[in-house]
Amino acid sequence: MADSVVSADVMSLAGELGAERSKPGWSSFSLALNEEQKEIRDWAHTFAADVIRPAASEWDEREETPWPVIQEAAKIGLYGLDANINLFVDPTGLLMPLVHEELFWGDAGIGMSLKGTGLASSAIFSNGTPEQWSQWMGRCYGTVDDVRVAAFCSSEPGAGSDVSAIRTRAVYDSATDEWVINGQKAWATNGGIADIHVVVATVDPSLGTKGQAAFVVPRTEVHGLEMGTKLRKHGLRASHTADVFFDNVRIPAANVLGGKEKLDERLARAREAAAGTGSSSGRNASMATFEMTRHIVGAQAIGIARAAYEVALDYAKTREQFGRPIIDNQGIAFKLADMAMEIDAARLLVWRAANMSAALMRGETPDYRHGEGSMAKLKAGEVAVKVTEEAIQILGGNGYTREYPVERMHRDAKIYTIFEGTSEIQRLVIARAISGMRIR
Numbered sequence: 001m002a003d004s005v006v007s008a009d010v011m012s013l014a015g016e017l018g019a020e021r022s023k024p025g026w027s028s029f030s031l032a033l034n035e036e037q038k039e040i041r042d043w044a045h046t047f048a049a050d051v052i053r054p055a056a057s058e059w060d061e062r063e064e065t066p067w068p069v070i071q072e073a074a075k076i077g078l079y080g081l082d083a084n085i086n087l088f089v090d091p092t093g094l095l096m097p098l099v100h101e102e103l104f105w106g107d108a109g110i111g112m113s114l115k116g117t118g119l120a121s122s123a124i125f126s127n128g129t130p131e132q133w134s135q136w137m138g139r140c141y142g143t144v145d146d147v148r149v150a151a152f153c154s155s156e157p158g159a160g161s162d163v164s165a166i167r168t169r170a171v172y173d174s175a176t177d178e179w180v181i182n183g184q185k186a187w188a189t190n191g192g193i194a195d196i197h198v199v200v201a202t203v204d205p206s207l208g209t210k211g212q213a214a215f216v217v218p219r220t221e222v223h224g225l226e227m228g229t230k231l232r233k234h235g236l237r238a239s240h241t242a243d244v245f246f247d248n249v250r251i252p253a254a255n256v257l258g259g260k261e262k263l264d265e266r267l268a269r270a271r272e273a274a275a276g277t278g279s280s281s282g283r284n285a286s287m288a289t290f291e292m293t294r295h296i297v298g299a300q301a302i303g304i305a306r307a308a309y310e311v312a313l314d315y316a317k318t319r320e321q322f323g324r325p326i327i328d329n330q331g332i333a334f335k336l337a338d339m340a341m342e343i344d345a346a347r348l349l350v351w352r353a354a355n356m357s358a359a360l361m362r363g364e365t366p367d368y369r370h371g372e373g374s375m376a377k378l379k380a381g382e383v384a385v386k387v388t389e390e391a392i393q394i395l396g397g398n399g400y401t402r403e404y405p406v407e408r409m410h411r412d413a414k415i416y417t418i419f420e421g422t423s424e425i426q427r428l429v430i431a432r433a434i435s436g437m438r439i440r
C-alpha cells in the first residue's frame with residue numbers, strides 16, 4: 001500500500017516537472033545535426049574520399065602544394081571566400097569543424113593546403129574593418145580560374161610561443177603615408193607563395209604585445225618580400241611552410257588592420273596604462289586570431305585520428321594471427337575501444353568550443369570559464385597523436401611502412417601538439433583560467 005502511494009507521488013511529480021521542462025529553453029540542448037549540416041558534411045566527405053584521399057600519398061612524397069586539388073575544390077565551391085562564409089554563418093558553429101574534420105580525414109597535408117589560407121582571412125576578419133574585409137578577404141582565395149593562397153605570419157625564429165618577443169618592426173613614414181616593414185618570419189604556412197601575407201609586427205616595442213598590429217602585405221605589389229628556406233617537414237608535407245623576409249617593404253598606411261586611427265588610439269591607451277594613468281583593453285592581434293580558430297584546428301586533428309582509427313579497425317578485423325582475427329584479442333579490441341572513445345570525447349570538446357565561439361560572433365557573452373577553446377585543441381591534438389600511434393601498433397610491421405597510410409597520419413598528427421599554441425601553452429591557458437593566477 002505504502003509503495004503504491006510513493007509511486008503515485010513520483011508519477012505526479014515527474015508529470016509536473018516534465019510539463020514544466022517542455023517549455024522553450026529547457027529542450028534546446030541537442031547534439032543532433034540538422035539536415036543541411038549533414039548534407040554539407042557529406043558533400044565535404046565525398047570530395048575528401050574521391051579527390052583528396054587518392055592523391056594523399058603522391059603529394060606527401062612530392063612535398064609540394066597540390067594546386068590541382070585546390071582548383072578542383074574551388075570548382076565545386078569548397079575552396080574560396082564564399083565557401084568559408086557559408087560555413088561561418090552557421091549559428092551553432094558546427095559547420096566549420098564538421099567540414100574540417102572531413103577534409104583532414106581525407107588527408108591532413110592537402111587539408112592544410114586547402115585551409116591554411118583561413119588563418120590569414122580570419123585575421124583580416126577579426127582585426128580588420130568592413131572595408132578591409134571587402135578589399136582583402138576575397139583576394140586571399142583568388143578566383144575559380146586563378147586560385148590563390150594566403151599566409152598568416154606571426155612566428156619568428158625567436159618568437160614562437162612567446163609572441164611578445166616579435167621583432168619584426170613596422171614604422172610609419174609620414175612623408176609618404178606608408179608603413180615600412182622589416183624583419184624575418186618563420187614557419188609561415190604558404191609563406192612566400194601566398195598572394196596576401198598578413199604580418200604581425202611591432203609598432204611600439206616598449207608596449208610588448210599591446211604595441212603590435214597586423215598588416216596586409218600583397219606580395220605582388222611590394223618590393224623587398226622574399227621567401228626564405230622552404231622547410232622539409234616530418235608531416236603535413238603537402239602544405240608549404242617557409243620563412244619570409246621583409247626588407248624595407250612599403251605598404252599604404254591603410255593596410256594596417258583596423259585602421260591607423262584605431263591603432264593610434266589603442267597605442268595611446270596602452271601607453272597611458274603602462275604609465276599608470278589609464279586602463280588598456282587592447283587585444284593583441286595574433287592572440288585574437290588564435291582564439292577564433294583554436295577549435296577548428298582541433299577538428300582537423302580529429303579528422304586525422306578518425307581516419308587512422310578506421311584503417312586500424314578494418315585491418316584488425318581481417319588480419320589473422322594464431323588462427324583468428326587480431327581483433328579477437330582484448331589486447332587489440334580494447335585499444336580500438338579506447339581510440340573510438342577518445343575521438344568522440346575530443347569531438348564533444350570541439351563542438352562545445354565551436355558553439356561558444358559562434359555565440360561570441362553573435363555578440364553574446366558565452367560562459368567561458370576554463371579555456372574551453374584551448375581544451376578542445378589540446379585534447380584533439382593529443383588524441384590524434386595517441387590514436388595514430390596505436391593505429392601503427394595495430395597494423396604491426398605494415399603500419400610502419402609507406403604501403404599503408406597510418407605512418408603518414410602519425411607524422412601529420414604530431415604538428416597538432418605544436419602549432420597554434422603547443423600543448424604546454426594550452427595547459428598554461430587552462431591553468432590560468434581555472435586558477436585565476438598568472439601561472440608560469
Ligand SMILES: Cc1cc2nc3c(=O)[nH]c(=O)nc-3n(C[C@H](O)[C@H](O)[C@H](O)COP(=O)(O)OP(=O)(O)OC[C@H]3O[C@@H](n4cnc5c(N)ncnc54)[C@H](O)[C@@H]3O)c2cc1C
Nearest residue numbers: 152153154155160161187188189241418419420422424425
Ligand atoms: C608546419 C608548421 C606550420 C606553421 N604555420 C604557422 C603559420 O602559418 N603562421 C605562424 O605564425 N606560425 C606558424 N607555425 C609556427 C608555430 O606556431 C610555432 O612553431 C609554435 O607556436 C611553437 O613555437 P616554437 O616552435 O618557437 O617553440 P617554442 O616556443 O620555442 O617552444 C619549444 C618548447 O618549449 C615549450 N614552452 C615554451 N614556453 C613555455 C612555457 N612558458 N611553459 C611551458 N613550456 C613552454 C613549448 O611548449 C615547446 O614544447 C607553424 C609551425 C609549423 C611546424
